[in-house]
Amino acid sequence: MTNLETIYLGLKLKNPLVAASSGLTGSTGKIKDLEEAGIGAVVLKSVFEEQINNEITSLLRKNPQNIAYPEAGDYIRNYIRDNTANKYLDLISGAKKSGGIPVIASVNCVSASEWTTFAKDFENAGADALELNIFYVPVDCHEEPGEIEQLYTEVLSKVKSEVSIPVSVKIGLYHSNITAMVYKLKVNGAEGVVMFNRFYEPDIKLNTLELIPASVYSVPAESRHTLRWVGLVSSEVPEIDIAASTGIHDGQAVIKQLLAGAQVTQLCSALYIKGAGVISSFISEITEFMKQWNFKRIEDFRGRLSYKKISDPLIYERSQFMKYFSEKDK
Ligand SMILES: Cc1cc2nc3c(=O)[nH]c(=O)nc-3n(C[C@H](O)[C@H](O)[C@H](O)COP(=O)(O)O)c2cc1C
Secondary structure, three states: OOEOOEEEOOEEEOOOEEEOOOHHHOOHHHHHHHHHOOOOEEEOOOEEHHHHHHHHHHHHHHOHHHHHOHHHHHHHHHHHHHHHHHHHHHHHHHHHHHOOOOEEEEEEEOOOOHHHHHHHHHHHOOOOEEEEEEOOOOOOOOOOHHHHHHHHHHHHHHHHHHOOOOEEEEEOOOOOOHHHHHHHHHHOOOOEEEEOOOOOOEEEEOOOOEEEEOOOOOOHHHHHHHHHHHHHHHHHOOOOEEEEEOOOOOHHHHHHHHHHOOOEEEEOHHHHHHOOOHHHHHHHHHHHHHHHOOOOEHHHOOOOOOOOOOOOHHHHOOHHHHHHHHHHHO
C-alpha cells in the first residue's frame, strides 16, 4: 500500500500537494473544489498590507474633507481595516468549516506594523498555520542588504510573539545568501519556508515602447531553480520545513522536489492552466513512481538527493556550468 502522507508545519497532510496562495484559494467554493479534487492543504489567498493601505488612500482622496478632518481619516482607516480583516476571518472560518484539510492563512506584508495585530485573529478564526509573504523590492542603492534581511526577521519575530500556530515565510529568490537567510528565519522562530514566491515581472512591448506586465504564470523550467535551493537548504538548515514553489507543473516535478528534501510542493500556475482535475494525475504519477521504486512512504525517499546526501554535491553548485563547457570543448 502506497502512503503519500506527509507532515508540514506539524500538520498531517494526506499528500504533499498544497494549493498555493492565489485567487483559486480565495473563496470557500473554490477551496471545496480543490479538496474534492484531492489537494492535501490550502494556503488562502493573501490579505495584502498594501491593499489595505491603497484602499485607505483612495477613499481619502475621493473626498478632500476626509483629509481636512483627521477624525474622518481615522474612521476610514479603521473601517477599512476592520472590513478587510473581517472578510478574511470569514474566509478562514468558512474554509475550516467546509472541509477537513489544513488551512494556512497568508499575509502579504512589508512591515512589522499594524497588520500584525490581526495575526491572533487569524489563529482564533481557525487557521492551522500562517504563511508570511514578505515582499520587498529594494530600489535604493544606499540600502544595505543586512537592513533588508532584518526587516524579514523583525516581521517574523513580531508575528511569532502574537500567535502560537506554526509560521512559515514565503521568500523570493533575491537574497545574496539564501541558506543564511533561511537559517536566520529558523533562528527567529519560523517552522517553515516557502521557496520561492514568483514576482510580478515586467516586460517591454517593442511596437509601442511600453513597459507591460509579463505572464503571471510560471513555466515548468522554473522549477529547476527551486530544486537547487531546496537541495541546499534541506541539507544546510534541516530543522526547517520546506514548501517548494514555482514551476511545479506535474507529478514528476513534485517527486524531484521531494527527493531534494522538500516536505511539500505548492501548486498555482498548473491549477490555473489545467484546472483542479490535474491533482489526480499528480497523485497517480507520484504513486506510480513510488511503486516502481518500492517506496512505501514519502519518508523512504525524501531528501535522498539533497546536497549532503549525494556523492557529487558540486552539481548543486555553479561549477556544473563550467564543467559542461569544458567537457563540450574537449
Ligand atoms: C493569479 C495569481 C495570484 C496570486 N496571488 C498570490 C497571493 O495572493 N499571495 C501569495 O503569496 N502568492 C500569490 N501568488 C503567487 C503563487 O502563490 C505562487 O507562489 C507563484 O505563482 C509560483 O507558483 P507557480 O509556479 O505554481 O505558479 C499568485 C500567483 C498568481 C499566478
